[in-house]
Amino acid sequence: MGAMFRSEEVVLCQLFIQPEAAYLSVSELGETGTVQFRDLNVDVNYFQRKFVNEVRRCDEMERKLRYIEAEVKKDGVPIEDNLSELPRAPIPREIIDLEARIEKTENDILELSQNALSLKSNYLELTELRHVLERTQVFFSEEEAHDSITRALIHEESQMPNTTGRERLEFVAGVVNRERMPAFERMLWRISRGNVFLRQAIVEKPLEDPSTGNEMYKTAFVAFFQGEQLKSRIKKVCSGFHASLYPCPSSHSERMDMVKGIRTRLEDLKLVLNQTHDHRQRVLHNVAKELPNWIIMVRKMKAIYHTMNLFNMDVSKKCLIGECWVPMADLNIVQHCLSEGSRLCGNSIPSFLNVIHSDEDPPTFNRTNRFTRGFQNLIDAYGIASYREANPALYTIVTFPFLFGIMFGDAGHGLLMFLFALYMVVWEKKLLAKRTSNEIWNIFFGGRYIILLMGGFSIYTGIIYNDLFSKSMNIFGSKWVLPRGAEYTFDNMKKSHTKLLDPKSTFADEPYILGMDPIWMFAENKIIFFNSYKMKLSIIFGVVHMIFGVCMSAVNIISFKKYSSLFLEFLPQLLFLVVLFAYLAALMFLKWIRYGALNSGIASEACAPSILVSFINMVLFKDPKTYPNCGDGYMFPNQKLVQHVFLFTAAICVPILLFGKPLYVVCTKKGSKGKVYTNGAASQDIELQTSNSISGATANAAVASSPSNAAAPGHADHEHDDSFGELMIHQAIHTIEYVLSTISHTASYLRLWALSLAHSQLSEVLWNKILHAGLGAQKDQYVLAGILFVTFAVWAFFTVAILVLMEGLSAFLHTLRLHWVEFMSKFYEGQGQPFQPFYFKTILDADQETDED
Structure with a gap:
């Protein structure tokens, strides 16, 4: 997980490759997928680049392979798509042989097709002639x-005079x-x-x-x-x-003779056609075995030559120069690929790489595995992290399924989701081998680990809510007792006339062991209790989540060494959030602890103040409304003084946020002139084993010819070039957005309560109106069995379709919004560029998706 905390360090490298080894070296790099090449020939027309003829040859081979593939599919010959091991790109001396084999195969299939077409045309003509002779x-x-x-x-008329023949x-x-x-x-x-x-x-x-x-x-x-x-x-x-x-002959005998001859010729043609078809099938079956390998090899060749067109030739034309972004941890792999390319071509002069400084921001590279890839995709969908920025995906692994579970909150529905995801995880390799173009399935399969955790956390919160398909689980027995001391059992529930759980009359002698007491399922005031409970939990979790997001901004500030922002942005933001909304959450805990129905005096239930009213009075500087025997209406001593201090602190934070950074920039502007900030990743000392076989003059000329070295390393802080007015406008927008969004974001977390309540009520409606109605039918036992079968099928369908799929999708989208807006907006910029390595696997997958479309 260490690599998930922030993006990896990426450096800009120059590759010095001998022309003979360039093809094989790029091929080795494409197999590893560790480098992202830059185009050094931006000003050169694509058709004037060095390897454009090779690319055209690959295009021509691709055209031939598409024709061969079309002929194979037309005859229904199966093509093995799932290769156990992908072939490597052919070495240069094998390219001519591959090209010749593809051309010969195309000519053979073309000749077979033309012969078959000619035979079928003759067969059709003879068949039509036979039908003409027979039918007419x-x-x-x-x-x-x-x-x-x-x-x-006519004969009679010809004997008569003055008549014309017909x-x-x-x-x-x-x-x-x-x-x-x-x-x-x-x-x-x-x-x-x-x-x-x-x-x-x-x-x-x-x-x-x-x-x-x-x-x-x-x-x-x-x-x-x-x-x-x-x-x-x-x-x-x-x-x-x-x-x-x-x-068609006019004589009957001639027509019969022609029909006999045609039938004989048709039999001969049919025999020849069958033999031709069998021969074509044998040829196509042999081709189908080699076709996937040929397609992959040609596509890899084309990708290699495309990449080599990005390279530049040095002034002496003795080596190719390429520039690429490389993760620091993969430098040894890149060097090994270059050495392997030189070894395979038998070149005695090795290739090497040189790390250079750049004033560009490197691309962002987060190394993921099959578990973390789904969570990283959620973050990247919002925006690629800026270089070396704190990565929210690490914390999203826990917070995302947890907040989803709070909204979903049903152990039964969570179990269905968990089992579905577990099936995709257990049979992962088998399902991955079955490529499908079903977009919905691909989305579910890509997020299988997210769904697995969402289902697991939903089971946990369902146990806490004691909610299983809208029913409670009575595992440890209810802890509530009736006024006469009897426990809540099934018999006592039938005798009792009231189901209102009032702590004054019916009370719990001790807390339930885990989660909610099952008796709440029968209580008339269940909705009131769960509304208050879930609403307060939503606010508490929301405040904690936002405070954590603000604290994450300190990680970025310290990492980028912007220590002024630590005092002028981070601390005011944190104080503003803590003194207002963390204080609001603290009042909730204090109310739970101090006030109770069995207490007397100012700690009694009647004296418990409303948290919302208390918070509004705090902002308006109003004293709470007093009641007899309840004191001054405050929850703890000196509460009024504490609230005034908190409000004064929050008010002080606003001008600090508004004027602090612009004034600091203006005051330090003169002292920062001429100061250069360099890329921390590029400024590190990197020791690499480089060969001394290439002369120093060649290396120096190559470095001088590279466009990335036209400017001196490092870049000035562009913020100092902004005027005070622009800084003030930017900071004012930022301050207003933060102050207002703190309020709106806190209220936005109430969706945790709203969706959880809606889900539980909808689940209860389905149970009572469908399944319970079938259970209560007064019918013969055989008829009742049929009714139960139908009602259970209907209930199961609506449970999966509405509560699991639709409600699950709704909770997923709301959880995504809480992370993108409420959490990540506190510290995440998302202005980076993705690291897109030259990787054969990615290229082949993209080509396959294009072919399927």
């Missing part, structure tokens, strides 16, 4: 009969899409003015589209007509409706 056979029989009568009439009927046969048939028929009628005789027959079995594989529904047709001009028109219409025309 009856049409030609009718035409032949009609034609024989026509020939006889032309024989011609025809066009083919197939057209079924949905286009009505329009096709109307168009033929219009162009021929009714002189085309169209016969059609539906092809029941759908045909397969060779290009897409989709089913097509066709209709075979034969159009009879006379005249060449009409024939030309009909063919144009067929072309416009994408109808396929086929030659």
